[in-house]
Amino acid sequence: MSDDTHDSDSDRSDEKAESSWYFSRRGMLEGAGITGSLVVGGAIGYDLAALGEKRPDGEAPSPDEMLTEPTPTAEEAGAGAFGFFNLDQARTVEALAERIYPATDRGPGATEAGVVFFLDTRLQGPWGSGEKWYMEGPFRPEEAVPNQGWQYGLVPREVYTQSLTALREYVGQEYNSMFFELNNEQQRTVISALQNENIPTFGTPTSNDFFEMLRSGVLEGMFSDPAYGGNRNMVGWKLKEFPGTPGSLGSYRARIEEDQFIHLSPTALEGQNLGPDLKPTYPEEAGDGDGGTAPPDQTDSANRTDTTNRTDNTTQGGSE
Amino acid sequence: MVVQHDPVEVLTIGAGWAGSIVAMELAQEGRDVLSLERGAERGPDEYLLMHDELRYDLHYEFMQDLSKGTFTIRHNPQQRALPMRRYGFCLPGTGVGGAGVHWNGQTWRFLPYDFEIRSRTTELYGEDKIPDWMPLQDWGITYEELRPYYWKFEEMAGISGEAGNLVESMEGETGINAEPSFGGGGNPFEGARLHDYATPPMQQTPSLEQFMDAAAEVGYHPFICPSANLSEAYTNSDGVERDPCQYCGFCDRFGCEWGAKADATVTTIPVARDTGNYEIRTQAEVLEILYNEPANRVNGVRYIDRETGETHIQPAEVVALTAFALNNVHLLLLSGIGEPYDPATGEGVVGKNYCYQNNCAAPVGYFDDEKWNLYMGAGALLAGFDDNNGNNFDHSDLDFIHGGNTAIEQIGTRPIDHNPTPPDTPSWGEEFKNKSLEYNYSTLSFNTQGAQLPSRTNYLDLDPNYTNQHGQPLLRMTFDWTPNDQKMADFMVEKNNEVMKAMNPSQMKPAEGHDPHFDFTTYQSTHNVGGAIMGADPETSVVNSYLQHWDAENLFVPGASAFPHNSGYNPTGTVGALSFRAADGIKRYFDGAGMLE
Numbered sequence: 001m002s003d004d005t006h007d008s009d010s011d012r013s014d015e016k017a018e019s020s021w022y023f024s025r026r027g028m029l030e031g032a033g034i035t036g037s038l039v040v041g042g043a044i045g046y047d048l049a050a051l052g053e054k055r056p057d058g059e060a061p062s063p064d065e066m067l068t069e070p071t072p073t074a075e076e077a078g079a080g081a082f083g084f085f086n087l088d089q090a091r092t093v094e095a096l097a098e099r100i101y102p103a104t105d106r107g108p109g110a111t112e113a114g115v116v117f118f119l120d121t122r123l124q125g126p127w128g129s130g131e132k133w134y135m136e137g138p139f140r141p142e143e144a145v146p147n148q149g150w151q152y153g154l155v156p157r158e159v160y161t162q163s164l165t166a167l168r169e170y171v172g173q174e175y176n177s178m179f180f181e182l183n184n185e186q187q188r189t190v191i192s193a194l195q196n197e198n199i200p201t202f203g204t205p206t207s208n209d210f211f212e213m214l215r216s217g218v219l220e221g222m223f224s225d226p227a228y229g230g231n232r233n234m235v236g237w238k239l240k241e242f243p244g245t246p247g248s249l250g251s252y253r254a255r256i257e258e259d260q261f262i263h264l265s266p267t268a269l270e271g272q273n274l275g276p277d278l279k280p281t282y283p284e285e286a287g288d289g290d291g292g293t294a295p296p297d298q299t300d301s302a303n304r305t306d307t308t309n310r311t312d313n314t315t316q317g318g319s320e
Numbered sequence: 321m322v323v324q325h326d327p328v329e330v331l332t333i334g335a336g337w338a339g340s341i342v343a344m345e346l347a348q349e350g351r352d353v354l355s356l357e358r359g360a361e362r363g364p365d366e367y368l369l370m371h372d373e374l375r376y377d378l379h380y381e382f383m384q385d386l387s388k389g390t391f392t393i394r395h396n397p398q399q400r401a402l403p404m405r406r407y408g409f410c411l412p413g414t415g416v417g418g419a420g421v422h423w424n425g426q427t428w429r430f431l432p433y434d435f436e437i438r439s440r441t442t443e444l445y446g447e448d449k450i451p452d453w454m455p456l457q458d459w460g461i462t463y464e465e466l467r468p469y470y471w472k473f474e475e476m477a478g479i480s481g482e483a484g485n486l487v488e489s490m491e492g493e494t495g496i497n498a499e500p501s502f503g504g505g506g507n508p509f510e511g512a513r514l515h516d517y518a519t520p521p522m523q524q525t526p527s528l529e530q531f532m533d534a535a536a537e538v539g540y541h542p543f544i545c546p547s548a549n550l551s552e553a554y555t556n557s558d559g560v561e562r563d564p565c566q567y568c569g570f571c572d573r574f575g576c577e578w579g580a581k582a583d584a585t586v587t588t589i590p591v592a593r594d595t596g597n598y599e600i601r602t603q604a605e606v607l608e609i610l611y612n613e614p615a616n617r618v619n620g621v622r623y624i625d626r627e628t629g630e631t632h633i634q635p636a637e638v639v640a641l642t643a644f645a646l647n648n649v650h651l652l653l654l655s656g657i658g659e660p661y662d663p664a665t666g667e668g669v670v671g672k673n674y675c676y677q678n679n680c681a682a683p684v685g686y687f688d689d690e691k692w693n694l695y696m697g698a699g700a701l702l703a704g705f706d707d708n709n710g711n712n713f714d715h716s717d718l719d720f721i722h723g724g725n726t727a728i729e730q731i732g733t734r735p736i737d738h739n740p741t742p743p744d745t746p747s748w749g750e751e752f753k754n755k756s757l758e759y760n761y762s763t764l765s766f767n768t769q770g771a772q773l774p775s776r777t778n779y780l781d782l783d784p785n786y787t788n789q790h791g792q793p794l795l796r797m798t799f800d801w802t803p804n805d806q807k808m809a810d811f812m813v814e815k816n817n818e819v820m821k822a823m824n825p826s827q828m829k830p831a832e833g834h835d836p837h838f839d840f841t842t843y844q845s846t847h848n849v850g851g852a853i854m855g856a857d858p859e860t861s862v863v864n865s866y867l868q869h870w871d872a873e874n875l876f877v878p879g880a881s882a883f884p885h886n887s888g889y890n891p892t893g894t895v896g897a898l899s900f901r902a903a904d905g906i907k908r909y910f911d912g913a914g915m916l917e
Contacts (some may be wrong), residue, residue, distance in 0.1 A: 100748040134390040134405045149841040150406045223735035224374035240760055242735040245371045251566035252696040259526050261691040
């Protein structure tokens, strides 16, 4: 598919959008088929309102437009910006991530998305310590058949540390250099060697085990909610034309049968805290029968207007 | 110190679909019902900020915490089983509502053929059709006997769909071997229905239509698949009002903040609680069912309060073992109830006929001139056909039994996990990036959800080496693809590639058959079934047709653990039907029926 085709798709969706995407809250609710028996009360009302009044922003953004706010490099951010990696490790991971998901003429890559900062945070958290992995012995990776899965006694933090050391030794021996100082072609050669397990300084977990863990982490850092520290400025979602969470708590019910692609600019969970007990509490609003909920501040949302309007269609209909 | 509780009339172990259905039915009868749930309380309020792919989809927030207990896996009895340390092929849930909170809502009745599979296969093709290694069994119940319970589940959940085989009365039935009547809108191969679906079918989308047109061109009979996502607002006979699906694309592995996707937390549990006769005790992990073998009864359970670490004893007149299928089998084995299955002799029953789902034959099409709104979707938004399922096609010249439902789904693509690239694209770098963006919304795939029939060496028992956080042996799963699975997959590969070609993609990655051995590391399905199977004979089954344990008359074990094999469909509709059936059995038991006929 050429870029021309891509653009013409967007053009068609724009026409469609101009005529029908900016629809009223009333229209939205009708489209949603809401009957007033919502299970969860007011919070839905806010989101419907927000989505209903969300304007189309036209074409998919150009690569330049995605670069709204420059992400510092690991070197610019400095060692103090990292809680797990030392600066050499951070610069190495940053370079690995950029080769795995590079900036291209379609838009920014892993550096711009802040993937190294995402990974640094993840490695410090419960995932990094393998908190939800079964880690009782005996460990018998040597007996495992290929389809039996991870059998090492190491958790991600240990895998990263051990693997980055092995990589540093290998690059030092082969190139008398650090990985992040190699040119792009040399870096690609080293990553291929990781993937193909052609790096003698690695034992187990193998270099490909590390590569697969790293690749998954890079994609997570590119495309997870910006609240996790990657996907900065939602560059990943813009690349993928993924609308983020506005599809969430909102509705595609009125649009899903349409033939044309509908481009929506993305919205993140933004400000809505992700912690397990940090569900937002909304100020009570006059006239709200269920004593329920109103929207959190949407002050930094470029795509939402007038989210304080409520609908009375959202009172608890009560299945409980 | 042990905390001793007063007895309750009915105790369910777990508060998912099966437990909550039993609880609702018995609480409505005035019985005093308690559910012990190892996980946390939750409901739609908790589902509000859930549209987070990283946390829920890829890091399994809703799933069983493997650090506290997992199972061990191997392909055959000669191998050493090793623990599933990280999630792979299946995702058992935890918490109130169970795996029924993060399901997709694809809801089916199994085929009439399924329930009498051994008899029917023998009748049609002769004894030799069933290989020696395959302990294929009738279920001890017929489709017609289970049908009222299917309807109870569908009416309660508001299942959306269009009948393809609606009959006005029992007399109007066409019978198990009748020719299907084509030309209607629904599935012409489904078992005869006395009720249309509770709500109309889900909406059609351009990608589903492309598949349906191609399938029809090849000669199949496609339809919009039944769904628990609610195509329109619905009020069931218990007065539960729910709003319709918004096609937001966050069903599987997420809870539904709309309450549109049927789950226990918005249907059965509120109704049960409204009776005033129902309590759910959370963070209560049952470690043992207390068995009084000489009396052919159970006395109650021993559980741990996970907040305090204290051991509790909870007596009950009736115990319903309604945990996830694998955990049902695990608890029976840990409690010493019933004879464990021995693959060497074929004797014993607990752990026998562990089955899975033969998901196979997925061609991928890349369409240069199309761009669909694939980020929109719903967990049970599918178009499929059943021409290659069950015994809907002649197996005389085929070297396998059964088949599967073939369907395309539009469940909503999410950006971390969805990176479609044409064949021979590298898995990283500039080409990977550009191609995966180019085809992000221009790639379609579908597969066959095949039946998975039992093998003598696919079974569950206790692991001799590894333990859970309480020091109990882990469940050990011995499983590999059988020749039946391999041959069925090969057959479907040919059929499905033909349909994909008719969809006219610019480029196609043809479907391929299975690898020689099952892959425990890649997610395939959480349709783990069997191990505590139902049947007409205590020698070859664990529970009777009311899901009552043959060796403990006040213990009922509804759930997918009761399936003697898995059909070519998602299991939840049948789990729901069996749970309503078990509830009826428990009512009869309280009336003094003893062992039920």
